[in-house]
Amino acid sequence: MINLFSDLPDASLAEVFTPLLERPGCRIERILSRGQTTPTDAPYRQVHDEWVLLLAGAARVALEGREVALLPGDSLFILAHTEHWVTYTDPTVTSVWLAIHLGEGEMPINPPETKNPGL
Amino acid sequence: MINLFSDLPDASLAEVFTPLLERPGCRIERILSRGQTTPTDAPYRQVHDEWVLLLAGAARVALEGREVALLPGDSLFILAHTEHWVTYTDPTVTSVWLAIHLGEGEMPINPPETKNPGL
Numbered sequence: 001m002i003n004l005f006s007d008l009p010d011a012s013l014a015e016v017f018t019p020l021l022e023r024p025g026c027r028i029e030r031i032l033s034r035g036q037t038t039p040t041d042a043p044y045r046q047v048h049d050e051w052v053l054l055l056a057g058a059a060r061v062a063l064e065g066r067e068v069a070l071l072p073g074d075s076l077f078i079l080a081h082t083e084h085w086v087t088y089t090d091p092t093v094t095s096v097w098l099a100i101h102l103g104e105g106e107m108p109i110n111p112p113e114t115k116n117p118g119l
Numbered sequence: 120m121i122n123l124f125s126d127l128p129d130a131s132l133a134e135v136f137t138p139l140l141e142r143p144g145c146r147i148e149r150i151l152s153r154g155q156t157t158p159t160d161a162p163y164r165q166v167h168d169e170w171v172l173l174l175a176g177a178a179r180v181a182l183e184g185r186e187v188a189l190l191p192g193d194s195l196f197i198l199a200h201t202e203h204w205v206t207y208t209d210p211t212v213t214s215v216w217l218a219i220h221l222g223e224g225e226m227p228i229n230p231p232e233t234k235n236p237g238l
Contacts, residue, residue: 004172005192021170021196023221025144028170051140051147053123053217055174055192073124073174077140098172100219102142 004030005056008094011036027101033059035091043083049102050078057095060088123149124175127213130155146220152178154210162202168221169197176214179207 011032054070063084130151139147173189182203
């Protein structure tokens with residue numbers, strides 16, 4: 001098992017997603033960021049709930065009309081269907097996130113209105 | 120939301136368990152230890168899988184005939200029904216664990232043979 005804080009791959013060019021464990025209702029992953037942010041016109045929006053914990057570094061997340069500053073030990077619950085943006089990750093150090101995806105796959109990926117009504 | 124590393128309650132007299140989030144298939148809690156260990160004759164043995172991540176401090180866990188030393192960032196997967204013991208937690212600092220209980224409640228707590236056969 002990897003140590004979540006050691007031998008971190010370089011995340012300066014792109015965020016690094018490492019799957020840690022996946023079970024029904026619960027998927028755990030580590031995310032490494034170094035300066036990346038979410039484009040204003042392309043927010044994250046998931047059909048499942050997510051709980052994130054910042055383990056190292058510094059970040060800010062915008063959601064529901066507010067911006068939350070996160071330091072190590074801070075967690076954030078992101079309700080399904082909530083648009084959210086990572087507005088800041090420290091460009092000088094690697095930020096380490098633990099993300100826990102809850103109840104993933106229990107709802108259809110495509111909302112009903114995208115179905116072909118002829119089917 | 121609490122910061123998992125700040126304003127830690129005193130765990131020197133007893134471990135402190137703080138529920139963080141509970142969803143079907145996934146219960147997240149923080150555990151604080153300061154010197155506690157599991158009695159040799161009373162191992163932990165759960166009917167569900169557990170994933171633990173040591174966030175701060177130092178600990179050792181015995182399971183499946185081996186003893187695993189954990190430092191911050193180290194995680195351990197504990198399969199359901201596996202007897203395990205915390206054999207060491209640093210008595211000089213507070214160890215901070217993140218424990219994720221997986222698929223809890225999906226199996227009966229009492230094995231079938233304990234049911235009253237007359238019912």
